[in-house]
Amino acid sequence: MKSRWSERDAKAMTRHLATQDVSRDLSLRIYSTRLLGREAQLVLHGGGNTSVKTTAKDLFGKPVDVLCVKGSGWDMSEIEPAGLPAVRLDPILQLRHLNILSDEDLVNVQRLNLLNANSPNPSVETLLHAFLPHQFVDHTHANAVLSITNQPDSPALAREVWGERMGLVPYIMPGFALAKAAADVFDQDPTVEGLILLNHGIFTFGSTARESYERMITAVTVAEARLARRRKRVFARARLPRSIIPVTEVAPIVRGACALSEVDGRHLRLIAKFRTSPEILRYVNGKDLARYSQVGVITPDHTIRTKNTPLLLPPPVAGQVDRFAAAVNEAVDRFVARYHAYFAHNNARSTDSKQELDPMPRVVLVPGVGLFGLGPSSGAATVAADIAEATVLAITNAEAIGRYVCVSEADLFDIEYWSLEQAKLGRGEEAPLARHVVVVTGGGSGIGAATATAFAAQGAEVALLDINRQAVSAIAATIGGGALAIECDVTDQTSVRNAFDTVCEAFGGIDIVVSNAGAVWQGRVGDVDDTMLRQSFELNFFAHQQVAQTSVSIMKTQGTGGVLLFNTSKQAINPGRDFGPYGLPKTATLALMRQYALDHGGDGIRANAVNADRIRTGLMNDGMIAARATARGVGEQKYMSGNLLGREVTTEDVAQAFVHLALARKTTAAVVTVDGGNIAAALR
Numbered sequence: 001m002k003s004r005w006s007e008r009d010a011k012a013m014t015r016h017l018a019t020q021d022v023s024r025d026l027s028l029r030i031y032s033t034r035l036l037g038r039e040a041q042l043v044l045h046g047g048g049n050t051s052v053k054t055t056a057k058d059l060f061g062k063p064v065d066v067l068c069v070k071g072s073g074w075d076m077s078e079i080e081p082a083g084l085p086a087v088r089l090d091p092i093l094q095l096r097h098l099n100i101l102s103d104e105d106l107v108n109v110q111r112l113n114l115l116n117a118n119s120p121n122p123s124v125e126t127l128l129h130a131f132l133p134h135q136f137v138d139h140t141h142a143n144a145v146l147s148i149t150n151q152p153d154s155p156a157l158a159r160e161v162w163g164e165r166m167g168l169v170p171y172i173m174p175g176f177a178l179a180k181a182a183a184d185v186f187d188q189d190p191t192v193e194g195l196i197l198l199n200h201g202i203f204t205f206g207s208t209a210r211e212s213y214e215r216m217i218t219a220v221t222v223a224e225a226r227l228a229r230r231r232k233r234v235f236a237r238a239r240l241p242r243s244i245i246p247v248t249e250v251a252p253i254v255r256g257a258c259a260l261s262e263v264d265g266r267h268l269r270l271i272a273k274f275r276t277s278p279e280i281l282r283y284v285n286g287k288d289l290a291r292y293s294q295v296g297v298i299t300p301d302h303t304i305r306t307k308n309t310p311l312l313l314p315p316p317v318a319g320q321v322d323r324f325a326a327a328v329n330e331a332v333d334r335f336v337a338r339y340h341a342y343f344a345h346n347n348a349r350s351t352d353s354k355q356e357l358d359p360m361p362r363v364v365l366v367p368g369v370g371l372f373g374l375g376p377s378s379g380a381a382t383v384a385a386d387i388a389e390a391t392v393l394a395i396t397n398a399e400a401i402g403r404y405v406c407v408s409e410a411d412l413f414d415i416e417y418w419s420l421e422q423a424k425l426g427r428g429e430e431a432p433l434a435r436h437v438v439v440v441t442g443g444g445s446g447i448g449a450a451t452a453t454a455f456a457a458q459g460a461e462v463a464l465l466d467i468n469r470q471a472v473s474a475i476a477a478t479i480g481g482g483a484l485a486i487e488c489d490v491t492d493q494t495s496v497r498n499a500f501d502t503v504c505e506a507f508g509g510i511d512i513v514v515s516n517a518g519a520v521w522q523g524r525v526g527d528v529d530d531t532m533l534r535q536s537f538e539l540n541f542f543a544h545q546q547v548a549q550t551s552v553s554i555m556k557t558q559g560t561g562g563v564l565l566f567n568t569s570k571q572a573i574n575p576g577r578d579f580g581p582y583g584l585p586k587t588a589t590l591a592l593m594r595q596y597a598l599d600h601g602g603d604g605i606r607a608n609a610v611n612a613d614r615i616r617t618g619l620m621n622d623g624m625i626a627a628r629a630t631a632r633g634v635g636e637q638k639y640m641s642g643n644l645l646g647r648e649v650t651t652e653d654v655a656q657a658f659v660h661l662a663l664a665r666k667t668t669a670a671v672v673t674v675d676g677g678n679i680a681a682a683l684r
Contacts, residue, residue: 004039005214036050049125072120087115132205141200141301150199171200227400234400248505251508254366260360272372284369284370293312304425312331316366342409346413437461438463442490456479461482514658515564552596566609593609607668610661657674
C-alpha cells in the first residue's frame with residue numbers, strides 16, 4: 001500500500017477550510033481521514049475512526065482543550081468538519097480513573113461534554129482516542145491486518161510481522177474496558193508507533209496528521225508483505241456442474257426466499273446486490289467452503305451489516321430451476337432456525353433481555369455464480385456486498401498463511417446486539433415503498449419520468465427503461481439514489497428480456513412495473529392503412545403484454561406477489577375522433593390489465609390502470625395542443641383545463657395515481673381516472 005499524502009493537496013485543503021473558520025489541525029485531520037477512508041482495503045462504509053486533540057472556543061470565547069473525533073454515521077471518505085465533533089478533553093480523560101463505566105454513562109458523559117449539543121454522537125471508541133497521548137490518532141480495519149490477527153497463533157505471528165514497533169492488545173469489546181486496556185498496553189512501551197487490536201483492527205498515532213497516516217500505511221504494507229510470503233495453495237475446487245443457471249434467474253429465487261413473510265400477508269423484502277470475480281469464484285467454488293465461510297466475520301464491527309455468517313447455497317444446475325428453488329428455500333429455513341437458536345442461547349446469558357433482529361441472511365454465497373449482498377435498501381445491500389468482498393480477500397489471505405479464526409459466538413452476539421453499534425445504522429420509520437424495486441417504461445420523459453421520480457420519493461429502488469438512452473440517463477441522474485437507466489425497445493422481446501435481466505442483476509428482482517411507454521398515431525380508422533395500425537398495436541398493446549409477461553415470470557419466481565400498472569389513457573374509455581389508431585390498442589390494453597388481474601390474483605399479483613387526459617408530454621406536445629385547441633375554437637390554456645374542475649392536469653398528478661395504486665394493497669382490476677373530470681371518460 002502506498003502513501004497518498006500530498007503536501008500540495010494538504011495545503012489546498014487547509015486554505016479551503018480556513019474560509020469556513022476551520023483550524024489547521026482540524027483541516028489536516030479531515031484531509032488525512034479522507035485519504036484513509038478512500039482505501040477500501042482499510043475501511044468500508046462508515047468503519048474506522050480518527051481524531052485530533054486541539055483547542056476550540058467555547059460559548060464565551062474561551063479556548064478549551066478538545067478531542068475532535070469521528071461522529072457516528074459519518075463516512076471517513078467524505079468527512080466534513082461537522083463529522084468530527086469536538087468533545088471537552090479534560091472530563092473525558094478523568095474517566096480513566098474509573099473501574100467501571102456503563103454504556104449509558106459513557107454516551108451521556110460524551111454528549112454532556114460536546115461543545116455543540118447538535119453534533120452527532122462521538123465514536124464508540126472516543127475514550128481510546130482520548131487516553132492515547134498523541135495529537136493525531138487513526139483507526140482502521142485493514143484487511144491485511146485482519147488476515148494476520150485472525151489466526152490461532154496471532155500474538156506470535158503479529159510479533160513476527162511488526163516486531164516491537166506495535167503494541168498488541170487482546171480482543172476486548174469496544175468501549176470503556178478496551179480503551180483502558182489499550183492505554184495500559186501503550187504505557188508499557190510508549191515508543192510504539194501503534195497498537196494491533198487482535199481480531200479487531202489497528203491504531204496508529206503521531207504528532208502530526210501525516211505521521212499518524214503514514215505509520216498506518218507502513219504498518220499495513222508490512223502486513224501485506226508477510227501475506228505475500230510463504231503462501232500455500234488454498235481452496236481446492238469442489239466438483240461443480242458443467243452448466244449453471246444464470247445469475248439473472250438465480251437472483252429472484254434468492255431474493256424471494258429471503259423475504260420475511262409478515263402476519264398480514266405482506267413480505268418484508270430485501271434488495272440484492274450481485275458480485276462476482278475470479279477471486280470470489282475461487283472462494284465460493286472451494287470444496288471446504290462450508291468450513292472457512294462459516295467461521296465468522298473478519299472484524300466484529302461488520303456483524304451489524306452482514307450478520308455473523310453467510311447463507312450457503314448449492315450450485316444452481318442448469319435445467320433444474322425448480323429443484324434449486326426448493327433447495328434455496330430449505331437453506332433459508334435452516335439459516336433462520338439456526339439464527340433463532342443463536343439468539344435464544346445468547347440472549348439467555350444476557351443481563352438484559354434483547355429483542356431479536358430480522359433473522360434473514362445479509363450475504364449469500366452461490367457456488368459457480370458468486371455472492372449477493374442483501375439489505376433493506378440498495379445502499380445497505382451494497383454495503384453488505386462490499387464487506388462480503390473484503391471478507392473473501394481477508395479469509396483467502398488468512399488461509400494462505402495459516403488458518404482463519406475469529407472471536408467467539410458470544411463476542412459476536414454482544415456486538416451485534418450492542419445498542420451503540422445498532423445506533424450506527426440510524427434506523428427510523430421506513431418510507432412506504434422502501435424495499436421495493438420499481439420498473440418504469442417510457443421513463444425518459446413525461447409521465448414516465450414523473451412516475452419514476454414519485455416512486456423514488458416513496459423509498460423505492462427505481463429502474464427507468466426508454467428507447468432514448470440519453471434521455472433516460474439524464475432522468476436517472478436527476479433522481480439519483482442509484483436509479484438505474486436502461487436503453488430498451490419495448491416492442492422488441494429480446495430487448496425487454498435483457499432490460500429485465502439487468503434489473504434483476506442490479507436489484508435482485510422486480511416488485512412493481514409501470515407499463516407506460518407509448519406513442520400517438522392519428523387518423524380516421526376507416527382510412528388508415530394496416531401498417532400504421534399494426535405499428536400502433538405493437539407499441540400500445542403488444543409491448544404492454546411483453547413487459548407484463550416478463551414481469552409476471554419474475555414475480556412468480558420470487559413468490560412475493562407484485563403489481564402491474566398500465567397507462568391506458570382516456571382513449572380506452574372515451575374514444576376521440578380521428579384517434580382510432582391510438583385508442584384501439586389502448587382499449588385492448590385495458591382489457592389486458594383486467595385479464596392479468598383475473599389470471600394472476602392467486603399469485604398475489606395485482607393489476608391496475610390509470611387513464612389520463614390532456615397531459616403535456618412528448619406525446620401531447622405544444623404542436624398537438626395548439627392544433628386541438630384550434631379545432632375546439634378555444635385558447636390553449638382553456639383547452640388544457642377544459643374539465644369539470646377547470647384545472648390543468650400534470651404529469652405529477654398522473655404519477656401520484658400510479659403510486660396510489662401501488663400502495664392500495666387490496667385493489668386490483670381497477671382504473672383510476674386522472675383528467676380533472678370528464679363524464680364521458682368516467683367508468684360506469
